[in-house]
Amino acid sequence: MKIAVTGREGQVVTSLLEKAANRSDLDVIALGRPELDLLDPASVHKAITAARPDLVVSAAAYTAVDMAEDDAQTAFAVNAKGAEAVAAAAAALNVPVLHLSTDYVFAGDLDRPYVETDPTGPKGVYGQSKLEGELLVAAANPRHLILRTAWVYSPFGKNFVKTMLKLAETRDSLSVVADQWGNPTSALDIADCILHIADHLAAKPNFDSYGIYHLVGTGDINWSGFARAIFDASVRHGGPGATVIDIGTADYPTKAKRPANSRLSTAKLKEVFGWSAPHWQSSLQQTISRLLAE
Ligand SMILES: NC(=O)C1=CN([C@@H]2O[C@H](COP(=O)(O)OP(=O)(O)OC[C@H]3O[C@@H](n4cnc5c(N)ncnc54)[C@H](OP(=O)(O)O)[C@@H]3O)[C@@H](O)[C@H]2O)C=CC1
Ligand SMILES: Cc1cn([C@H]2C[C@H](O)[C@@H](COP(=O)(O)OP(=O)(O)O[C@H]3O[C@@H](C)C(=O)[C@@H](O)[C@H]3O)O2)c(=O)[nH]c1=O
Numbered sequence: 001m002k003i004a005v006t007g008r009e010g011q012v013v014t015s016l017l018e019k020a021a022n023r024s025d026l027d028v029i030a031l032g033r034p035e036l037d038l039l040d041p042a043s044v045h046k047a048i049t050a051a052r053p054d055l056v057v058s059a060a061a062y063t064a065v066d067m068a069e070d071d072a073q074t075a076f077a078v079n080a081k082g083a084e085a086v087a088a089a090a091a092a093l094n095v096p097v098l099h100l101s102t103d104y105v106f107a108g109d110l111d112r113p114y115v116e117t118d119p120t121g122p123k124g125v126y127g128q129s130k131l132e133g134e135l136l137v138a139a140a141n142p143r144h145l146i147l148r149t150a151w152v153y154s155p156f157g158k159n160f161v162k163t164m165l166k167l168a169e170t171r172d173s174l175s176v177v178a179d180q181w182g183n184p185t186s187a188l189d190i191a192d193c194i195l196h197i198a199d200h201l202a203a204k205p206n207f208d209s210y211g212i213y214h215l216v217g218t219g220d221i222n223w224s225g226f227a228r229a230i231f232d233a234s235v236r237h238g239g240p241g242a243t244v245i246d247i248g249t250a251d252y253p254t255k256a257k258r259p260a261n262s263r264l265s266t267a268k269l270k271e272v273f274g275w276s277a278p279h280w281q282s283s284l285q286q287t288i289s290r291l292l293a294e
């Protein structure tokens with residue numbers, strides 16, 4: 001099976017390439033700039049068509065949440081029109097598209113984990129552009145799986161875990177918001193899930209449960225608790241640590257507003273695909289030990 005994935009050095013694309021390297025039956029090819037530029041839909045069609053994949057994974061995105069507030073045009077061009085071009089190119093080849101989306105499509109005012117059918121209401125430009133992307137992807141390719149994930153970390157690229165470890169090298173204490181809750185998710189676990197879904201689709205030619213799915217690590221936490229767990233694991237492995245001070249969102253001003261509750265229910269993913277992610281704490285240990293071994 002040949003899988004084309006968008007992006008070159010993102011967390012999810014890198015994880016997918018690493019996981020697929022262990023599988024002789026799988027050929028994962030990363031398509032990114034300059035050949036595939038989401039700002040240039042013609043380049044998207046050309047690159048995906050030339051790759052002739054059996055499945056397309058749409059993992060590239062504009063992910064700078066605060067920067068997007070001042071650059072809505074680029075965020076929408078990449079996350080909405082760019083994603084639409086990826087899904088349309090897959091549709092033209094008559095293959096499914098797995099598109100990554102985000103917890104930030106929700107407002108975060110519910111007091112339970114969000115299910116796929118809950119109303120959306122993004123608080124910032126990034127979430128708005130990703131929501132628009134979901135709608136365009138669904139319209140462009142009936143065989144779409146929109147996988148909403150959240151709080152992604154990995155040994156690769158930029159993420160909260162790496163930021164915390166870096167800051168702890170020079171700081172004894174850090175103030176971190178304690179009133180935003182979510183599900184930390186390892187990009188390596190996302191890659192496992194994507195490959196599981198790819199196998200499932202290949203084995204079931206009549207699969208007809210296309211639509212939206214929530215795909216996040218098991219267990220929830222707030223950002224300050226996550227930071228504490230990062231430092232506990234780091235110190236255990238001989239890495240840097242810092243004292244974490246709980247603060248409120250109001251004490252950490254940012255350009256973009258973020259949801260207070262972005263916990264996602266993964267019951268549908270478990271039911272349809274028989275897959276669920278490990279607990280975030282166990283995946284975090286693995287990521288930290290890898291990062292500190294580097
Ligand atoms: N990071 C997170 O916390 C979360 C991410 N998501 C979603 O998951 C998906 C994967 O995220 P993640 O792996 O963390 O992303 P990263 O921020 O790690 O990587 C972004 C990727 O997008 C590529 N990209 C950006 N702009 C363009 C463009 N114009 N043309 C082509 N490629 C482009 C980058 O290219 P290059 O390799 O050349 O730099 C890179 O590969 C995204 O859809 C994101 O919205 C959802 C929830 C949380
Ligand atoms: C660095 C830092 C952040 N924070 C806060 C800011 C924010 O509310 C929270 C997390 O910071 P980040 O910059 O990682 O947050 P952010 O970039 O908003 O992370 C999001 O990225 C996009 C792509 C997604 O799709 C989301 O699921 C989510 O992972 O922690 C502190 O309180 N103290 C700190 O020292």
Ligand SMILES: [Mg+2]
Pocket residue numbers: 064065
């Ligand atoms: Mg960030």
